[in-house]
Amino acid sequence: MKRLVSAALGLTAAASLLVAGCSSGSPAASASAGVPSGPTTLTLAGWTLSTTPEFKALADGFHAAHPNVTVQLKEYDATNYDTQMIADLAAHSAPDIYVLKNLKNFYTYQSGGQLVDVSDVAKSLGSGVGGLSDYQVGGKAYAIPYRQDSWVLFYNKALFDKAGIAYPDGSWTWDKYVSISEQLTAALKDRGSKAVGDYQHIWQSTVQGFALAQTPGAKLTSGDFSYLKPYYDRALALQNAGAQPTFGTVSTNKLTYQAQFGKQQAAMMLMGTWYIATLLKQQRTGDADTFQWGMAPAPQFDASTTGTSATPVTFGDPTGLGINPAISSDKVSAAKAFLEYAAGVQGAKSLAAIGITPADTAAVASDFFSLKGMPSDSLSKFAFSTHDTKPENPVSKYTTGLQDLLNDLHTAVMSGGKGIDGAISDAQSRAKSQVLNQ
Amino acid sequence: MDTMLKPAPTDALPAPVPRRRNGKRASPAVRVLIYVLLVAAAAGVLLPFYWMVVSSLKTDNDVVTVPVKWLPHSVVWHNYLDIWRKSQMTTWLENTLILSFAVTALQLFTGSFAAYGFAKVRFPGRDLLFIVYVGTIAVPWQSYMIPQFILMSHLRLSNTLWSIIALQAFGALGVFLMKQYYESIPEELSEAARIDGMSEYGIYRRIMLPLSAPALASLALLTFVNTWNDYLGPLIYLRSPNLRTIQLGLSTFISQYNTEYALIMTGSVLSVLPIAVIFLLGQRYFVEGIATTGLKG
Amino acid sequence: MATTIEAPARPTRPARRRRSRRVWRNTAVGWSFLLPNFIGFAVLTLAPVLVLFYLAFTDWNVFGVARWTGMANFRRLIHDQSFWTALENTLYYTALHIPLTLGAALGLALLLNRRLRGVAFFRTVAFFPYITSIVAAAQVWNMLFSPQYGPIDAVLRPLGIAHPPGWTVSTTWSMPAVILVGTWREMGYYMLIFLAGLQTIPAQLYEAARVDGANAWQRFRAVTVPSLRPTTFFVTVMLTIGSFKVFDLILLLTNGGPGQSTLVLSQYIYQTGFQENHFGYASAISVVLFVLCFVATIVQFHVNKRRSV
The missing domain is CATH 1.10.3720.10 (MetI-like)
Incomplete structure (x- = not known):
């Protein structure tokens, strides 16, 4: 009997999927941010909680400021976060507040009606919060950034000293970077070190992110990808010169960037500022060697944006928080207050305390550099707080499709399977016939 | 499918070692050649597994080297202690065991029961229904898993171990396998029992079940292995860390400790070991079971 | 016409009824065997698969209503x-x-x-x-x-x-x-x-x-x-x-x-x-x-x- 009932329920559920669909309205969209006085419990999505402390830091910090609101964490898989979240949202079993890992999937959630309008929260936040505008569609905000990582150049001072080469000074263009990396590799080899000049992780963003952000006139949705060519030429040159591990080695051995830089296998590494927290922690626990390191602005497209008097151009997607429209309406105001807290100065400070780059970098720079193990030179501070950060995934209907085919380009070119010119023209024709015409 | 149905061998339990069909044994030279071939093939097949075991006994930095080290420098056992300390291996094993046993039991019962209906009871629409069963095997799971997930969530099953049980226990494969086996059992046996006044349930219970023990054993092992090694199912349905299965746990572990090769290999070895032991214990039955179901086509 | 049918029909009617009763009984027995597996199969596999065949003719983004788009x-x-x-x-x-x-x-x-x-x-x-x-x-x-x-x-x-x-x-x-x-x-x-x-x-x-x-x-x-x-x-x-x-x-x-x-x-x-x-x-x-x-x-x-x- 129980089986029959559940069967009936199941069939009804399947039918409702076809006929009724899911409601996607935003309840109480205009509710002003304010915390209800009664006890409230909010649920928040996070991943790998044991090694990712930021979610707990925000939840605890918010609870301390609003003792009547408890924030419960729901754990997701780090690599398959979006797959699990899409399934949960479709089945209405997602938490009240969820994280938008990057801008790539923001469009999916926003256009699918899975985000509550939070324009009022955006308005109440100061202009110091980076990445706020990336989440706006048609003049309304659908998520609030609480982290804004930017890509900078990490370098190992000890290895530079060993090679007898001067530290980065903020004046580098890409050509300079390539030549320094090759010099480092040769000098380190001479001095009996196995370390190489730089490490480039297998992600497409290590090449394409900079190319898109820095090249004047480059636009993802234009379907013209010729801006990638000089960046790939340089990446391949470094790989062929032995100044960085090859793509094949990195992907088949599943090399990790944490080990490559942390275990001093490479003297330089371009990486997002999220790596600061990891490096500090690994140096503390012994998972990484203890050595002096520093940060410098990423190499630039040309000399016009180099030097500490200019603003270097780099890229990075904000990490945002959004509210699930399935949240019960009496919790919306508490959820909005949580977003405001996370993106505001208080949240920024509690994130900075664990080494995470908040969306409001200026507000926390001094707290940040007082952490144990942080470098203290002025260029590191400059690199951390001054940059023009362009989104890696400019929000549009076509972004995911285009990034997918550009990832094919990346793996084909970096593995040596295709020349860059042929790969670009292939990608352009695929973009035209498969993505931009949809 | 009917062309595949050959009459069953009269002995339901054929000898595990094939009958001697050659009047004489193969010459010593041939035997040596066969052994050389077999050992070479076995070495090739086991190479990845050997690499796994050896790497688990090395330090992290020794795993990837040029040239390759086929033997560990000095045997390091502490990886096996470390993994117990750093991961929730016990929880993962416990969950996976619960799931594998529950799924196997259910699959055996419902599968063999339904197979009897398909094989031995004649009623209108039976063959069409069977085609529907087999047809679903040809549909890729990842394309209907979202509708299925929505449905399971409505049944309040997602994020519980029940979801994986429900997902695996009613698969079409068991029905297919058992049906082919039952059809190869001579009809006269059940006819004789019917004349004696035995009900269909009695025939199933007293004749078919005992006769199909080897087939059930093979189905049991297949189901057990598949549930043990399932990754996508638990990934989609389970969220809480205390519900993780061995495959899910291992992949989270890899993404968490991706710098520690030796430890990853240790985890991989540990994930294979229990199932290897179960296979070794059951392999006698398994080979026999397949031997008798094999002709099902 | 009627008489010609009447004559042979009389003796077979009980037989036919008997046969139809047997078919009915077999169907019931057969289904009783299938049911434990079939219920699980129908709800958990067959229903989603049928939904999938419908979805192939729609535009669906998981969250909203599937919109029929034909071919x-x-x-x-x-x-x-x-x-x-x-x-x-x-x-x-x-x-x-x-x-x-x-x-x-x-x-x-x-x-x-x-x-x-x-x-x-x-x-x-x-x-x-x-x-x-x-x-x-x-x-x-x-x-x-x-x-x-x-x-x-x-x-x-x-x-x-x-x-x-x-x-x-x-x-x-x-x-x-x-x-x-x-x-x-x-x-x-x-x-x-x-x-x-x-x-x-x-x-x-x-x-x-x-x-x-x-x-x-x-x-x-x-x-x-x-x-x-x-x-x-x-x-x-x-x-x-x-x-x-x-x-x-x-x-x-x-x-x-x-x-x-x-x-x-x-x-x-x-x-x-x-x-x-x-x-x-x-x-x-x-x-x-x-x-x-x-x-x-x-x-x-x-x-x-x-x-x-």
């Missing part, structure tokens, strides 16, 4: 380069994986179908890859394939191959590498089925052939191959469906790359569905995949039928 998804397929690449790769995989696995499985089965010391051990060894977790196997194989540090190329280099293939990171060699691992993984499984088939061949057939003066090869052609036909047919059908649907092996080994060199249909379905959020379109590709499996099975069925006549 639009299938029209889009015709002009979708990636779909054709994926189809081509799937056929490439299938075309090589089936004969290789079939050959390896049959070879192993013939080798192990004799009285040898330790035969149980070798059978277990052959089955080992199938029980090894696919996550661990992919990890190990990728390391083995590594172009610079991997043992496979380290073995090939001293053999005089100066530029051994890049395997999983080469657009040319990634598919052969995947096929190799696929064969490694599945041959033991099918070997056991072949072994079973071999054990059911009556010994008298071999004796008769021997009396006729047939040598080992002739006995294999004249006795083993035809007697194994039902088993071979089953193995090919299961292998075909399995090859067309190959998914997690490729996802973990190469993730479809480099470029699109190992992108197969199942993975393209996953990508369009979960990454690009076009679930209606993904469903349409699934329907194509289903039809392919179905047609291949029917073709094999007919070939098998003609041969066995």
